[in-house]
Amino acid sequence: DAKTTQPPSMDCAEGRAANLPCNHSTISGNEYVYWYRQIHSQGPQYIIHGLKNNETNEMASLIITEDRKSSTLILPHATLRDTAVYYCIVRAIYNFNKFYFGSGTKLNVKP
Amino acid sequence: GAVVSQHPSWVICKSGTSVKIECRSLDFQATTMFWYRQFPKQSLMLMATSNEGSKATYEQGVEKDKFLINHASLTLSTLTVTSAHPEDSSFYICSASEGGEKLFFGSGTQLSVL
Numbered sequence: 001d002a003k004t005t006q007p008p009s010m011d012c013a014e015g016r017a018a019n020l021p022c023n024h025s026t027i028s029g030n031e032y033v034y035w036y037r038q039i040h041s042q043g044p045q046y047i048i049h050g051l052k053n054n055e056t057n058e059m060a061s062l063i064i065t066e067d068r069k070s071s072t073l074i075l076p077h078a079t080l081r082d083t084a085v086y087y088c089i090v091r092a093i094y095n096f097n098k099f100y101f102g103s104g105t106k107l108n109v110k111p
Numbered sequence: 112g113a114v115v116s117q118h119p120s121w122v123i124c125k126s127g128t129s130v131k132i133e134c135r136s137l138d139f140q141a142t143t144m145f146w147y148r149q150f151p152k153q154s155l156m157l158m159a160t161s162n163e164g165s166k167a168t169y170e171q172g173v174e175k176d177k178f179l180i181n182h183a184s185l186t187l188s189t190l191t192v193t194s195a196h197p198e199d200s201s202f203y204i205c206s207a208s209e210g211g212e213k214l215f216f217g218s219g220t221q222l223s224v225l
Binding site for chain 1: 115117143145147154155156157160202204206208212213214215216217218219221
């Protein structure tokens with residue numbers, strides 16, 4: 001399985017865009033990039049996923065580099081409720097066996 | 112999106128007793144469910160894969176006799192922590208896929224063993 005590397009923590013001002021990077025240099029051609037977040041003492045929440053094209057939904061945007069070796073999750077207007085640990089995971093689509101979490105990035109949104 | 116319900120949200124038990132945690136897929140059928148454990152300030156660790164109608168598959172280092180998993184129907188998987196000890200105190204989380212492109216997680220169960 002492709003491994004991911006994320007910074008341990010980041011700060012963001014409320015109302016500003018939060019850009020969370022993820023490196024996945026060993027990603028395979030059939031592996032998608034998934035982003036989840038975990039607010040304290042809750043189960044992980046799905047945010048977005050993509051293969052090679054940029055994706056956008058009501059929560060966030062996902063930008064994947066052309067070589068697919070890294071990606072960035074963008075929260076366009078961060079709020080205090082976006083304070084959480086964000087996990088980037090790469091996995092083959094439709095196969096959630098061995099869906100391993102790395103250490104993630106703790107995003108601190110400050111007023 | 113699909114909903115995964117986990118019960119109870121928290122449980123306190125005495126050392127040596129067994130505790131059962133339920134995980135239900137409310138609006139979809141899940142042939143496979145997954146159980147994770149999370150210690151404070153750490154990431155989620157996959158414990159086992161629960162397959163409906165067959166034995167669970169455990170990750171290396173996870174004691175199958177300690178953590179009994181039963182997946183008797185397409186909407187219910189249970190994790191029983193047998194003879195619980197204080198070191199088993201942790202946050203347990205289940206997840207399931209409806210066969211699509213996403214994995215959905217329950218809200219977790221905080222287990223405290225006294």
